[in-house]
Amino acid sequence: MGSLYGVNIETLNGIGKRRAELFNKLNIYSVGDLIEFYPRRYEDWSVIIPIEDAEDNQTVCIKATVSSYINSVRTKGGRLLTKFSAFDETGAVEIIYFNNKYIDSMLSYGETYLFYGKINRNISGYQMISPMFSKKENSNGMHPVYKQTQGLQNRVIENAVKTAISMLPKVINDPLPNVIREKFNLCDYDFAIKNIHFPKSENDLQKARKRLICQELLILMLGMNNLKNRDKTKTTLKLKKDFTEEFYSLLPYTLTDAQKKTIKACIDDMMFNSCSMNRLVQGDVGSGKTAVAAAVCYNAVKNGWQAAFMAPTEILAEQHYQSLSKIFKEKNITIDLLTGSQTPSQKKKIRENIASGKSDLIIGTHTLITDKTEFKNLGVVITDEQHRFGVAQRAKLLSKGENPHLLVMSATPIPRTLGLIIYGDLDISIIDELPPGRQKVDTFLISGKLRQRACNFIKKQINNGNQAYIVCPLVSEGEADLASAEEYAAELMLKEFSDIGIGILHGKLKAAEKDKIMKQFESGELSVLVSTTVIEVGVNVPNATVMMIENAEMFGLSQLHQLRGRVGRGKEKSYCILVSDNENPDTLNRLKTLCKTNNGFEIADADFLQRGPGDFFGERQHGLPQLTIADFADKTNIEISKEMCNYILNNQDEFCKREINTLNACIKRLFNKGGSNIMN
Numbered sequence: 139m140g141s142l143y144g145v146n147i148e149t150l151n152g153i154g155k156r157r158a159e160l161f162n163k164l165n166i167y168s169v170g171d172l173i174e175f176y177p178r179r180y181e182d183w184s185v186i187i188p189i190e191d192a193e194d195n196q197t198v199c200i201k202a203t204v205s206s207y208i209n210s211v212r213t214k215g216g217r218l219l220t221k222f223s224a225f226d227e228t229g230a231v232e233i234i235y236f237n238n239k240y241i242d243s244m245l246s247y248g249e250t251y252l253f254y255g256k257i258n259r260n261i262s263g264y265q266m267i268s269p270m271f272s273k274k275e276n277s278n279g280m281h282p283v284y285k286q287t288q289g290l291q292n293r294v295i296e297n298a299v300k301t302a303i304s305m306l307p308k309v310i311n312d313p314l315p316n317v318i319r320e321k322f323n324l325c326d327y328d329f330a331i332k333n334i335h336f337p338k339s340e341n342d343l344q345k346a347r348k349r350l351i352c353q354e355l356l357i358l359m360l361g362m363n364n365l366k367n368r369d370k371t372k373t374t375l376k377l378k379k380d381f382t383e384e385f386y387s388l389l390p391y392t393l394t395d396a397q398k399k400t401i402k403a404c405i406d407d408m409m410f411n412s413c414s415m416n417r418l419v420q421g422d423v424g425s426g427k428t429a430v431a432a433a434v435c436y437n438a439v440k441n442g443w444q445a446a447f448m449a450p451t452e453i454l455a456e457q458h459y460q461s462l463s464k465i466f467k468e469k470n471i472t473i474d475l476l477t478g479s480q481t482p483s484q485k486k487k488i489r490e491n492i493a494s495g496k497s498d499l500i501i502g503t504h505t506l507i508t509d510k511t512e513f514k515n516l517g518v519v520i521t522d523e524q525h526r527f528g529v530a531q532r533a534k535l536l537s538k539g540e541n542p543h544l545l546v547m548s549a550t551p552i553p554r555t556l557g558l559i560i561y562g563d564l565d566i567s568i569i570d571e572l573p574p575g576r577q578k579v580d581t582f583l584i585s586g587k588l589r590q591r592a593c594n595f596i597k598k599q600i601n602n603g604n605q606a607y608i609v610c611p612l613v614s615e616g617e618a619d620l621a622s623a624e625e626y627a628a629e630l631m632l633k634e635f636s637d638i639g640i641g642i643l644h645g646k647l648k649a650a651e652k653d654k655i656m657k658q659f660e661s662g663e664l665s666v667l668v669s670t671t672v673i674e675v676g677v678n679v680p681n682a683t684v685m686m687i688e689n690a691e692m693f694g695l696s697q698l699h700q701l702r703g704r705v706g707r708g709k710e711k712s713y714c715i716l717v718s719d720n721e722n723p724d725t726l727n728r729l730k731t732l733c734k735t736n737n738g739f740e741i742a743d744a745d746f747l748q749r750g751p752g753d754f755f756g757e758r759q760h761g762l763p764q765l766t767i768a769d770f771a772d773k774t775n776i777e778i779s780k781e782m783c784n785y786i787l788n789n790q791d792e793f794c795k796r797e798i799n800t801l802n803a804c805i806k807r808l809f810n811k812g813g814s815n816i817m818n
Contacts, residue, residue: 142305143170143807150301160290172302175295176334176350176767177282180343181270183254184279190228194259202226203250208242224253231257231264245271280337299335306331313804314353315797318782324349347767348775354768354808355779361805363787373541375517377409381440385433388465396571397426401433403567408437408518408543415543421569422738423703424576427547430569431520432462434545439471439498443517447501448535452477452649453656454522457678459501476502476511479649507534520545549700577706581714581733583690583726592686592715593634599684600638600665604710606684608668609701611692626688627668635666643669671697680708690716691725695745698732
């Protein structure tokens, strides 16, 4: 089938240049792309419902005979209205079409058709509006429904897919070797493709889905393994001396055993391995990942290298700059901060220091990966909040040195089921222990009726010298019928907190304004910070003891857990108040999960089961290739695919060269989708 990826979609019968451009909008450029453009859902025309048995507002397939002449009239508004009656042995139905000038030539009086659509029941009887229809002999079975774009109807896509499938060779190089299909009871590729598009039964559809899902997950896992092995390139950057004990002496506190274990793993990677370190440090909110990063930076600089520390926001970059400057202030280490909001002259001077080697440790945002930023002797790259960066961004920063070591950190716990897929190209260390004195945050779920009581509680905390966050999901008035940061802050200033300093923080503010507000909050000049989720990551104000989150149902549990992690950082008891008027039982049970536990990994597992992978990946799955059929919430097929992957990696002698080449071609095609070319 590989050759069909080289056949332009425009060459298909009935497509042409104009329609090809519409297919391109759906990322379909070749016949091969079209064959892998799987249906979103199916319409089951195989089960015919008698008219009198149809339930109101139910989507059904009925077999009925047209019993009146088909007449079209223009309404006062200029719309074309077509009405006629049809009947079966149990009853009659009125069928209506709007603005379809061809319908009277497509249907005939006295003929029997299958009509598929939603049926409604009113005082005058049954009615169907704009149902699909077909002659009975052509319509038994399940009909595919594809994602569409304006100007490209489902019928056109379906016919194009039929033509594309007819072009498949009689003998296909199946991407899955025979031994794998037999061992894991999977159907062959020819059966899978034909039945994913035009299944003859529900059972055949499920066989096809399982086969194609497992194949796509397997290809992804093998690709991530290739990346991991490719990134493990030989490096001349080896630590000559371990300065970890000296680093410990700089700290005013004692690290946990989990932190020390993680630091040792990093140092061992950089000192004893012949390949560059590629390690993920994953830990819950407040577990002390920054101290691990600081230890790695210290060892790198003391061994004569430069270290780059990239954070996703300027606020977080500024905080890392302040905290590391404080730790290293007596050690003659030059630390620079490079962010997008700095003036051109400031950035130019800092970049000169980086290029000349005067800067030892450089902390910054995406500015670090721009072409203008060049390093003299980059030895270690650290990225914080890894889920905010993609594979390509990580690679761009690594390219600024000669095979530098890589440490990535994430405070977003990932369900164990997904660990191999998401971070298959990295070694993983988990900090599963919180530092002594870290406060457990009590969490409560309330309705809007108790908001006033919550505000009174916040005022009491402020009167005791503490501070509070209030989070709203939206930024400005008019975005939706929800509390917004600016509206909400204005209301608080006029009512509950008229005598209290309130700041407003959201993503649309300029960086300088954000920094000013955060510094006012950190210094205690502001007692309440009304914010969107820009404070989700990294903000550290130990004096803040209350986090109130409006419209909590708008957030995933993992995101709520991140927000909650902004409090409980000091000595005082801290609280999180979730406000929601949503009455859906599933939603309320989801939010109650947060009230029961502070364990981020338990919350991640619950969130994954309840909401799927959206919270962990977002639209682009954070640098992973776009998948066409696999679902990261499908634990069963993920486990099967893991077994398949391990079997292939551990038994490569069982596979012939053709089978390996076919798998490699699939890997390259998946990872190079969208022009990322990370497999080149």
